[in-house]
Amino acid sequence: MNRVSTATLTALLIGGSVLTGGGVPALAGGAAISHPQSDRHDDAPGAQERVVRAWVQLWNGDYALAGRIVSPDVRVRAALLDGGDGSAVRGPAGMVDLIGQIRGAFPDLRFTVEVGPIVDGDHVVVRWVADGTYGGGFPGATAAPGTTVRFTGTDILRVRHGLITDYWLNADTLLLTTQLGVKAG
Template identity: 60%
Template structure:
């Protein structure tokens, strides 16, 4: 008998509807956090959360930990644009204890990025992929792959 793949699943992995509902609820809360609802952070982020990301300061994200670290990270990202809105383009895709989403963020540049040549008010749109490892309904590990090069080009960072 041949394995068949249903869209949204992978071979060899089944996703019970209760797991999908829990993952979808977590992704909704995750999106709300990124859209500025910091009060949700304690509910969905584990104090032992680890971040893996290429940071603006050249770090790898390992310095961002726990609830307060994630709130600071989200706040820093949102500081580029007070009207920044994140939405999900693809997902959630669920594989065991991992949840994956592709997102897009849109807003207008608010100023403050060192080296940026873009005028305040410049429209921004950039994309990325979040991989969340979940335990007990909370994010315990977070991998971020954002198109930072596209964002920096829009902000005209380093442009003469």
């Protein structure tokens, strides 16, 4: 059973991550992350929708997609319970770390798009639903492992040249923590 610290889960569930270090990011196993050419102009109609499909697949555990759709300079913005702002996520590796840590408590978590994508220039908005099974290790949870969970959220992405450069997250953590029986403390 994966156990994740209170601070890590608190940050992850509302859009933050653990600082993954500086330098050039790499995926698990040391695989290099390749990025599309910066002079490629992939902002044609449909490009944002393709990125959103890959984004959902990434959140569903296809970590190899991070290097193809997440900018090395991605900026994550979220209001964290610990007062952080999500800026600790660095590049594709940081995004993989964020996703991997939340999936540690919910290993079969499955994201689907409920509304969208709504495209406005280089911005894309999706409302998502996450369904899964609690695997244990969530700080303060009184729910038994095996408890099913369902919660929602909204992602706003800025997509430039086929890469996500900015990510704003709003997730219904109250709904999730209620299902897990977390008591306010």
